[in-house]
Amino acid sequence: MAQPLVKIKGRGAVSNPANRFERIDFEPDPESAAENPGPRTQFFRDSTRTVIASNDSPDVGFDYSVNSYRGCEHGCIYCYARPTHEYFGLSAGLDFETKIFVKEDAPELLRRELSSPRWKPAVIAMSGVTDPYQPVERRLKLTRRCLEVLSEFGNPVQVITKNQLVARDADVLGEMARFGAAAVALSITSLDQSLQRQMEPRTSAPAARLAAVAALAEAGVPVSVMVAPVIPGLNDHEVPAILKAAAEAGARSAAYIPLRLPWSVKALFEEWLTTHFPDRTTRVLGRIRGIRGGALNDPRFGSRMEGEGEYAEQIQALFQVSAQKYGLSGERARLSVEGWKGPSAPASGKQTQLSLF
DSSP, rough: OOOOOOTTTOSSOOOOOOOOTSSSSOOOOHHHHHSSSSOEEEEEEOOOSHHHHOOOOOOOOEEEEEOOEEEOOOOOTOOTGGGGGGGGTTTHHHHHHEEEEEETHHHHHHHHHHHHHTTTOOOOEESSSSSSSSSHHHOHHHHHHHHHEEEEEEEEOOESSGGGGGGGHHHHHHHHHHOEEEEEEOOOOOHHHHHHHHTTTTTOOOHHHHHHHHHHTTTTOOOEEEEEEEOTTTTTTGHHHHHHHHHHHHHEEEEEEEOOOTHHHHHHHHHHHHHTTTTTTHHHHHHHHHHHTTSSSSOSSTGGGTSSSSHHHHHHHHHHHHHHTOOSSSOOEEETTOOOOOSOOOOOOOEEEEEOO
């Protein structure tokens, strides 16, 4: 008989499922797991020799990104990046949020790559995979140091995060924004702190994220708010309230993404639902299938970031009406390469639109 899953304080996943690439799986003893249910976070050096990653997906609104961390202690249960840990022979579950790989040389590598004549100035997203402002950033300051390098070269950056710590760097981002070279997208998935703590256990509270929006706006940084993911039957009803609060805090625009559950994230999310919201499991999973063609994930380009069907159209209509009502339906910030100071040919002054998500 299967042992019931146990909620783990401060963690999103409730298990460490088998790696889909590995033939051998470790299954802990249920009794010892119950005695010590809270694994500590471990940090490992990532010895990568390059830091700017390129992307050619038609669903992603940026061509280049910098990720100083692999794995994320925020522990968001729905995170689409979880399966990346399986390429290291680890699990997309608890391993993803407790075994963090750190690129200690990220700022130096970034400076080296921007100094190359081969690099042509272009918008760089931070980070595009895992959050650049997860808790350890407060101590290591890799993201801040990378921003300082980007500022030094005049290379535009779009920051994507759900942590209030981004407001710490309002000085650097504000200076870059004066030249059209910086913008921030802050993810706010719920105003219900109880839901937020269960769904995203080590992220900033909703009020703190709104305070970060206000601080960045005060510094002159264009801020957009992402309602991502919108989970049918769980947080979709909050869209109007989130957009209202975002507008009042100083956000200039907004966007949303319906929940998508690639690979092993499907089973992890279903486990989490069953453990935390057993009374809603059937309804939520049913509505997800309703926007994903009967499955829990639709990997097709185009539909995977929008969903399809009647319920997906209702979510889209709710978002559009609310965004218009609160003045958030305008175009997101245009980022410029005019301030480029690197060794390559002078920038043409072309405006680069970063249409995130």
